[in-house]
Structure formats: structure tokens, C-alpha cells
Amino acid sequence: MKSWNSNLTAGASILTIFAALSLGPVVMATTHLGHPPLTDLNLTNIAPFTNSEHILGTDAMGRDLFSMLAWGALGSLSVALVASFTSVFVGNLFGSLSALLGGFVDNIMMRLVDCLLAIPPVILLLTLSTFLTAPEFTAKLPLFLCSLLSVSASSDGLLPLFTVTVAIAATTWLESARVARSRVLSIKTEEYCTAALALGDSNLQLLRRHLLPALVTTAVVEATLLVSDAIIMESGLSFLGLGLGPQTPSWGSMLRDAQVSLIQGNWWGALAPGLAIVLTVISIHLIGQGFLELRSAKVHGHIHGVGLKAR
Amino acid sequence: MLSLIVRRALSAVPMLFLLSIVSFCLIRALPGDPVDVMLGSAQKEIAPEQLSMLRAEFGLDKSPESQYWLWLKGWFYQGKASASNIQGNQQNQINQADLKKSTALGLSYRDGRPVKDVIIERLPATLALVGLALVISFASGMALGAALACLSLLSERDGPLAVWAARAETAAVTLTLAVYSAPNFWMAFIAIAIIARSAFLAPLPILGLHAPGEDATALGVLGHLILPALLLSARRTAKIALFIRSLAIDEIGREYVLTALAKGLSMGQVIVRHVLGNCLLPIVNLAGLSLPGLISGSVLIETVFCLPGMGRLMFESTLGRNYPVLMGLFMLYGTVVVISNLLADIASTCLDPRLKEAN
Numbered sequence: 001m002k003s004w005n006s007n008l009t010a011g012a013s014i015l016t017i018f019a020a021l022s023l024g025p026v027v028m029a030t031t032h033l034g035h036p037p038l039t040d041l042n043l044t045n046i047a048p049f050t051n052s053e054h055i056l057g058t059d060a061m062g063r064d065l066f067s068m069l070a071w072g073a074l075g076s077l078s079v080a081l082v083a084s085f086t087s088v089f090v091g092n093l094f095g096s097l098s099a100l101l102g103g104f105v106d107n108i109m110m111r112l113v114d115c116l117l118a119i120p121p122v123i124l125l126l127t128l129s130t131f132l133t134a135p136e137f138t139a140k141l142p143l144f145l146c147s148l149l150s151v152s153a154s155s156d157g158l159l160p161l162f163t164v165t166v167a168i169a170a171t172t173w174l175e176s177a178r179v180a181r182s183r184v185l186s187i188k189t190e191e192y193c194t195a196a197l198a199l200g201d202s203n204l205q206l207l208r209r210h211l212l213p214a215l216v217t218t219a220v221v222e223a224t225l226l227v228s229d230a231i232i233m234e235s236g237l238s239f240l241g242l243g244l245g246p247q248t249p250s251w252g253s254m255l256r257d258a259q260v261s262l263i264q265g266n267w268w269g270a271l272a273p274g275l276a277i278v279l280t281v282i283s284i285h286l287i288g289q290g291f292l293e294l295r296s297a298k299v300h301g302h303i304h305g306v307g308l309k310a311r
Numbered sequence: 312m313l314s315l316i317v318r319r320a321l322s323a324v325p326m327l328f329l330l331s332i333v334s335f336c337l338i339r340a341l342p343g344d345p346v347d348v349m350l351g352s353a354q355k356e357i358a359p360e361q362l363s364m365l366r367a368e369f370g371l372d373k374s375p376e377s378q379y380w381l382w383l384k385g386w387f388y389q390g391k392a393s394a395s396n397i398q399g400n401q402q403n404q405i406n407q408a409d410l411k412k413s414t415a416l417g418l419s420y421r422d423g424r425p426v427k428d429v430i431i432e433r434l435p436a437t438l439a440l441v442g443l444a445l446v447i448s449f450a451s452g453m454a455l456g457a458a459l460a461c462l463s464l465l466s467e468r469d470g471p472l473a474v475w476a477a478r479a480e481t482a483a484v485t486l487t488l489a490v491y492s493a494p495n496f497w498m499a500f501i502a503i504a505i506i507a508r509s510a511f512l513a514p515l516p517i518l519g520l521h522a523p524g525e526d527a528t529a530l531g532v533l534g535h536l537i538l539p540a541l542l543l544s545a546r547r548t549a550k551i552a553l554f555i556r557s558l559a560i561d562e563i564g565r566e567y568v569l570t571a572l573a574k575g576l577s578m579g580q581v582i583v584r585h586v587l588g589n590c591l592l593p594i595v596n597l598a599g600l601s602l603p604g605l606i607s608g609s610v611l612i613e614t615v616f617c618l619p620g621m622g623r624l625m626f627e628s629t630l631g632r633n634y635p636v637l638m639g640l641f642m643l644y645g646t647v648v649v650i651s652n653l654l655a656d657i658a659s660t661c662l663d664p665r666l667k668e669a670n
Contacts, residue, residue: 122607281492
């Protein structure tokens with residue numbers, strides 16, 4: 001076996017580039033220079049590689065595409081990462097609780113998950129994000145959120161980040177809840193769990209000490225693969241106008257802006273964020289693939305279709 | 312077998328009931344009063360009595376439980392209650408029974424038409440789009456997957472051909488993965504841009520269901536739907552292809568293939584007689600699971616291509632807090648998904664005797 005997994009390396013390096021790109025805005029934000037690129041109506045629709053100041057060109061509103069991409073990377077990646085890890089955590093917690101409680105409660109909890117799974121994800125996502133972005137809800141939230149994060153009330157851009165993240169997490173936790181439930185049901189019968197129960201552990205102690213640690217490995221792989229779905233979901237949501245706004249640009253909202261300027265012949269404005277999404281999602285698949293290969297080269301070798309021929 | 316099917320079908324009924332409760336709660340949890348959203352800033356000029364009359368007409372003054380109960384009863388009144396519209400109710404003395412029926416049936420808040428009519432009007436476009444996409448994704452996905460698997464089999468042999476096969480396989484798999492990674496609405500407007508910019512492709516139909524000023528003929532509508540359906544199915548096709556590739560490689564690596572080869576069968580015979588049958592089960596399951604994804608995608612694709620489908624209706628109703636329409640759509644989508652899962656379940660039970668015994 002090679003000491004370096006080529007899929008993992010390739011995926012990780014692509015992702016690192018985008019992560020580095022998104023660090024730019026973070027650094028700027030901490031030095032109080034940070035705001036998304038401003039519109040400059042004198043410089044609209046500059047084609048890429050023609051202007052030394054704007055290497056990737058500008059969009060229909062005269063914003064530099066490269067810095068927009070960097071800000072978009074920050075928005076998209078942070079939403080996707082936080083949303084997927086939250087959703088996998090919630091899903092695992094829900095699933096293992098359901099398996100532990102058993103009986104009637106388990107039945108109800110799982111039927112609830114089944115019901116929500118029957119609603120197509122984007123439909124659920126739309127409803128949830130309309131719920132979260134309605135003024136009745138958001139008017140109360142900023143104060144609470146600001147006091148929670150101890151940031152100044154001027155950072156309004158945080159609000160859409162929060163709502164989009166919650167909406168995506170609330171849509172995607174269902175699958176992992178099911179997986180976690182079936183895993184816990186099988187782990188629970190293993191001897192060390194029986195031993196722990198015999199030693200007087202309560203269900204909650206069992207969950208904390210033995211079950212959740214046992215779930216961590218699969219959960220991390222699950223979350224990594226979910227990041228790609230979350231990125232695509234976020235872009236769709238922003239495209240429909242329910243996602244991130246101009247204060248916190250994302251690749252999805254760049255695509256929405258680009259749809260308008262496409263008519264003006266500005267194809268690069270649509271191409272760049274789309275390619276960024278494609279590359280990121282591919283890199284995440286490669287990383288997930290690499291993980292699986294490292295874990296068990298034979299069985300899972302080609303679950304996601306790339307690489308290794310398990311023979 | 313029949314009893315199994317009946318049992319499965321019956322188990323879907325409480326599921327749908329629960330679905331109606333869950334979606335009712337979800338929809339009513341949306342903040343904002345439909346009347347407020349509908350009237351917007353004009354609300355200030357309208358007398359409070361009229362506002363409350365409007366609310367009473369929609370049944371919004373009742374408690375959520377009784378609203379849900381009325382909605383549920385509507386399913387059984389559906390045949391009898393005709394579309395008595397709001398204006399009629401307003402002018403006449405409001406007959407209590409009539410009001411009950413009309414609210415139970417569910418009238419769209421937006422234009423006062425029965426929800427059933429509103430949805431049925433939008434149904435054909437989405438049905439055609441999703442159906443076409445389902446067919447395309449399975450036909451092309453299976454062909455592509457088989458081709459990829461063949462390439463990977465070729466690449467294991469010796470000789471210069473194998474090297475090329477290996478390269479082609481890597482390229483094809485990467486490309487398929489790229490298609491799987493691209494949001495479909497993005498591909499859609501790149502496609503529109505390409506078609507609009509090239510003189511050769513420009514006559515192709517892009518937007519809407521039929522050309523403006525023309526009647527919708529079946530052929531014309533089909534022509535307009537091909538591109539959206541193709542783009543809607545793209546991600547699904549890629550996923551199916553990758554899935555089938557890995558499935559086929561997995562199956563061909565099994566011992567029974569070796570045994571069959573040792574018996575003296577050719578590789579082609581082994582694949583037709585043994586491997587295909589074993590691959591069928593996961594594919595059927597995948598077919599049952601692919602509907603929610605396609606329906607999700609249809610919301611975005613309909614937006615990009617200006618198709619008058621249910622996805623658009625769904626989006627508009629969410630923004631306008633059109634509760635009855637939303638409720639109808641949720642139930643319709645949920646029912647379709649539940650039924651497709653049921654069909655996949657039944658089909659896989661038919662295919663696999665082990666599952667039959669387990670039941």
C-alpha cells in the first residue's frame with residue numbers, strides 16, 4: 001500500500017487552496033478593512049485577463065471577481081462546514097437517543113424522521129428558510145445572536161449566515177439519524193455495552209461514554225460527504241433569493257447575480273463561481289473517498305466511484 | 312405475495328396521516344399572517360372588520376386544531392363540494408355549511424380557486440419534466456455505468472490497449488464526478504448562454520412550454536422540455552453511472568463469477584446470466600430513492616426555464632403564505648414519494664426471494 005493516498009492528497013490540496021482563498025476576507029475582517037468588494041459602476045463587465053488590477057475581471061456591478069470569489073469561499077465554505085457538522089451531530093444524537101429509549105418513543109421518533117424524509121429536500125429547505133428569514137423571526141434574533149456572540153449589532157451580515165446554516169442543517173440531519181439509530185442498535189448488543197450497563201451505567205452515561213465515541217468515525221466521514229451537498233443546497237437557496245445576501249456573498253448569490261449579467265455577454269461571472277463549486281465538491285468527494293480507502297481498502301474501495309480497483 | 316403488497320400499502324396510510332400532521336405544523340409555523348402578506352401595505356386602508364371578515368372566510372380565526380380538522384374533512388367532502396367561490400359567499404348570506412365545505416376543500420388564498428384546480432393546472436409540466444428526467448437518467452446512467460465498468464475491465468488486461476483504457480476511464484470518471492458536483496441550475500444557464508450565443512444552436516427552443524403565440528402541441532412541448540429534462544437528470548445520471556460502475560466491478564470480482572468462468576462460460580454469458588440479475592436489486596432501490604432528488608431539482612430548473620410547474624407554484628405559495636396550496640403540494644409530494652418507495656419495496660421483494668421469506 002502506498003503511504004500517500006492520491007485521492008486524499010488531490011482532494012485536500014484543492015480544498016486547501018479554497019480555504020486559503022477564504023482566509024483573505026477573514027484577515028481583512030479582523031483588521032477592520034473587511035467588507036465585500038464594493039460596486040464600481042465605471043468598471044462593469046471587464047473580461048478576465050485584460051486588466052492587471054482585476055485579473056479575473058469584474059461582474060455586472062463592477063465588483064472584482066477574484067475578491068468576490070474569496071468572499072464567496074468564506075460564505076459558502078463556512079455555511080457548509082458548520083451546517084453539515086451540526087446536522088450530523090444532531091442526527092447522531094437523535095438517532096442514538098431513539099435507539100436507546102426504544103419501544104413507543106423510538107417508534108414515534110423514527111416515524112417523524114420518515115415523514116420528513118418523504119418531503120423532497122428542497123421543498124423542506126424552502127419552507128424552513130422562509131420561516132427563518134421572515135421579519136417576525138429575524139427581528140428578535142439579531143439582539144439575541146449578538147449578545148450570544150458578543151459582536152457589535154452592526155455585523156448584520158451574520159444573520160443570513162445563521163439562518164441558512166440552520167435551514168440546511170434542519171433539512172439534512174434525517175439520514176444520519178437513521179444511520180446512527182441502526183448503528184447504535186447493533187453496538188448496544190456488544191459485550192462492552194452490556195458490561196457497562198451491568199456495572200450500573202445509566203442510558204445517558206452509556207451514550208456519553210461508549211456510544212457517541214463509537215459513532216465518531218462514521219460521523220466524520222458522513223459530515224465530510226455532507227459538506228458537498230450543503231454547498232450545492234446553499235447555492236440553490238441563494239439562487240432563489242432566500243440565501244446569503246450582498247453583505248455576505250457566497251458562490252450561490254454570485255450565480256444569481258450572474259444570471260442577470262449573462263444577457264450582457266458576461267459569461268465569466270457565471271463560470272467562475274460555478275467552477276469553484278464544482279472543484280470544491282469534487283475535492284470533498286475525493287477526500288471522502290480517500291478516507292474510505294484508508295479505512296478499508298477492499299470493501300469500500302469504490303463506493304463513490306473513484307480510484308482504487310479493489311481486487 | 313398479494314397479502315404482502317396489501318400489508319405494505321396499508322402501512323403507508325398512517326404514514327400519510329402523520330405526514331399531514333407534520334406538514335400542517337410545519338406550514339402553520341411559518342410566521343406572518345396570510346392576510347397581512349396578501350394585502351401588503353394596502354392593509355392600513357382597510358377597516359379592521361373587513362380584515363377579520365377575510366380571516367373568517369379563510370378559516371384563520373379558528374384554532375389550529377379545528378383548522379386541521381376541517382382540512383382533513385375536506386378530503387371526504389371533495390366530491391360533493393363544488394367550487395363555490397369567495398365572491399359568491401360574500402354576497403349571499405353566508406351559509407354555515409357552505410363555508411365549511413369551501414374552507415374544508417381548501418381555496419387558494421391568492422385567487423380563491425380550489426386548490427385542486429390550481430395544482431392540477433400546474434401538474435402536467437412538472438410530471439412531464441420529472442418523468443422525462445427519470446427516464447433519461449436511468450437509460451443514460453445505466454449505459455454510461457456499463458461503459459465505465461467495461462473500460463475498467465479492459466484496463467486490467469495487458470497490452471497498450473489497457474493503458475489507454477485506464478486513461479479513458481480516469482478521464483470519464485472524473486468528468487462524471489464533475490457533472491455530479493455541479494448545481495443543475497448553473498449548468499442550465501450555462502447551456503442557455505451557449506445556445507443563445509451560437510448561431511447554429513439558436514433556433515433550439517429554450518424557455519417556457521411552447522413558443523409564444525403558438526398553441527401547445529405535444530411535439531412542441533416535448534421539444535421545449537428536452538433541454539430542461541436533460542439538465543435536471545444530469546446529476547442523477549452521473550450518480551447512477553458511478554453507482555452502477557462500482558456495483559458491476561464489485562459483482563464481477565465475486566467468487567460466483569470465477570466459478571461460472573471455471574465451468575467454461577464466456578465472460579459475456581456470465582454477465583448476462585448471473586451478474587445482471589444480481590445488479591438489478593440495488594438499481595431498483597435506487598430508482599425508488601431518486602424521486603425526491605429529481606423533484607427538488609425541478610424547483611430550480613423550472614425557475615430557470617420559466618416552466619409553469621408545481622415547483623414554481625410551491626415557491627410562490629411559500630412566499631405568499633398560501634397555506635391551502637402549500638398543504639396540498641406537501642401532501643402530493645409526500646404521497647408520490649411514499650408510493651414510489653412502496654413500489655421499489657414491492658419490486659425488490661419480487662426480485663429477491665430472501666426478502667420474501669423475511670416478511
